[in-house]
Amino acid sequence: MTTARTPRPDAPRGLRPGAAHRLATLARDALGGPLPVRLRAWDGSEAGPADGPVVVLRSRRALRRLLWEPGELGLAQAYVTGEIDVEGDLAEGLRTMWAAARERGLHAPAPSAARRARALGSAVRLGAVGPRPAPPASQARLRGGLHSRARDRAAISHHYDLSNDFYRLLLDESMAYSCGYWTSEDPGLAPAEAQRAKLELVCRKLGLEPGARLLDVGCGWGALTLHAAEHHKARVTAVTLAAEQAAYVRDQVRARGLEDRVEVLCQDYRDITGGGYDAVCTIEMGEHVGDAEYPAFAAALSRLVRPRGRVLVQQMSRGRTAPGGGAFIEAYIAPDMHMRPLGETVGLLEDAGLEVRSVESLREHYVRTVQAWHRTLEERWPEFVALVGEETARVWRLYLVGGALAFEERRMGVDQILAVRPTREGRGDLPAPPAGWYTGLEER
Template sequence: MPSVTTTADPATRRTDRTGGRPGAADLLRPHLDRALGGRLPLRVRLWDGSELGSGDGPLIVVNRRRALRRLLWQPGELGLAEAYIAGEIDVEGDLGLALRTVWDAVRGSALRPVRLSAADRARALGAAVRVGAIGPRPAPPGTPARLRGVPHSKDRDRAAIHHHYDLSNDFYALLLDETMAYSCGYWTSDAPDYGSADAQRDKLDLICRGLRLTSGSRLLDIGCGWGSLTLHAAARYGARVTAVTLAVRQAAYVRARVTELGLDDLVTVECRDYRDIAGDGYDAVATVEMGEHVGDAAYPAFAATLHDRLRPGGRLLVQQMSRGRNAPGGGAFIETYIAADMHMRPLGETVTLLEGAGLEIRSVTALREHYVRTIDAWHRTLDARWSDAVALVGEETARVWRLYLTGSALAFAERRMGVDQILAERPCPATPLAP
């Protein structure tokens, strides 16, 4: 590694690769500090070996000047995410700690981005020209969602679900445990031999008990994923399950598992939109982390559908992510690369919408801390099987997932996001009081 020499400003260093000339960091630092309203709280090593920023934590390595060009065209979260996905930026050390450090600086007002004047922008542009960062807009890396049509129309919802959930059954099998549950687990033990699959089974039992499933109970599983609840409810409780998903590959996987387990007499799998579900009189309805995809304007109709599919006295279990009152929920990166058109709201607003559909809330179980452990388990698996993941989906998509899991775990750990099981019931008609 080239030797490092210290300039008059200890926060800006350059290596001998600059040949004694001002390094890219020397040219860019004043403009970066001005734009951010303070010094970047992380060390950054640029493509020529020069460094800027401060701190003893993770080191951000800018491998190519194209990263700066990308940020000029797409400032903010999405530009940074795309530079990471493309491999133009790397992190030496803990990626989660790097994200937390920047978030804390913004939240704590150590960084106060300012509105740049025309003169400021002109000087920054001149510095960008000198370091060779000016050029055509770089193409987005990976596979961002490209949706058309009216938000939350049936065709657009199908495309959004296909983008994320039909990525690759083999990839999800690599990432998840043997239950294939892609949702928050319920961790009931700290024993060394208790793992992700145990937490998922405990979550499935929590749902089935709440729904009071018994042999012959009719269960509608809306957004069934890879069938974890469907298969558990049929095999362990004897429920007769109608499983519904929009994802073609998920439906094919669940059908194969149903046949493999000898559950064809108990389970029907339908690949359809929730708005096209026929029939009513179900004893129980479950929707596990599907409501986030419904959209804000469509949620009252979704809640009415949940109500109408149940018989009087039937039970509903909604497991759904929420956002903190002052937290954004989602963000440009998530909505572009993971869950397009996703909408999250504070828990209380979802409860109000369900009550407005005529459902009686029976209980709410908060699982936020459980999601941190669940995502950490997925992340450890991704890191341990990185080369296999890259072989399945390519390095850029694997980097999308590393960034997604890291950021999601941090959001739940810092209470910016939550997840809850909402148990409700369709009331029976009131019995007239005796005279």
């Protein structure tokens, strides 16, 4: 005796289920639970909750990528090439997936032989079996030993040498590519104002006075260097490993007549010589140093500042589950990046002989900062596509949307850590954080 099968809710009566229904079954096996989003396949069929964000698979090639590269990296490859898209708000789609993983405990179960056989059979029926697709052109391809000088130079170049024109279009006039400091909840507060407030706060925490010697390690496009030289009359040595950044900062130094106060070096931080700086700052550069190399990096910060001098580290943090930021970040944005819990970074700085005196979380500030960059990307989308191509523009859309959510949901943090190098007698001469650090920041 045979039993008639109950048709799936989304399948037209009398017809075999479309590709979306087979894919929903595959996703249920992969996730260990029902699909939290609606799925639309290349044949027009749909499956999944009717009120969920709609994920569109435009071709079988997207499925082939996922067969060869299951998980985050395969999804990212398919997204940046346009083989997978999200209809409507990408942030809402990612938020729904993260919420389902948290609340419904979705996770990838250990693949059994039977599950693999079912997946392969479904892929054959869907016509998705074939050779491994080549990685997208925008994916990083690094060679050499981890955190060797040549590999570090290539990793930095992959991200920061995209082009000065790209970053000039994305960022505000300060060209500060780091978390801003938002002095009010006013939605009309401009990103440039938040960056100016951050730069001024850093200079105040470092206690910069006219003639003070500042070392800016990983200076980016020189936002802090130029602010410290112009507004605090500091003498600044700016160091970056990115050639495009060094050229931009040198141009700005000449244009502003700061040649007598600013020196720009395009070199590895491991090659910095001398010392005796009154202050040393590194803003969101420590993430690129590497886990095994961080103790030596912290020791260099301590060695380069004079006794009773101040060191400020602004750095992102993350739990131990994805210290590099995840497969997408590591492949497309910041290869070889490493983050750790805040407490571990504080411990490493103290092990290097620094006394940590102040720690300030800027996590919510980064949500607003990244959202501002994302708005600019969407508002000027045709210009970005014309400049770097649609694939790279889609990389940045995914990066910015995902980054804002990571800070919003506390999967990532960012902090300013202020330390002092004490004398042999233990003197640091750094008072408790004064209220004056924050007075009038919005007026700068």
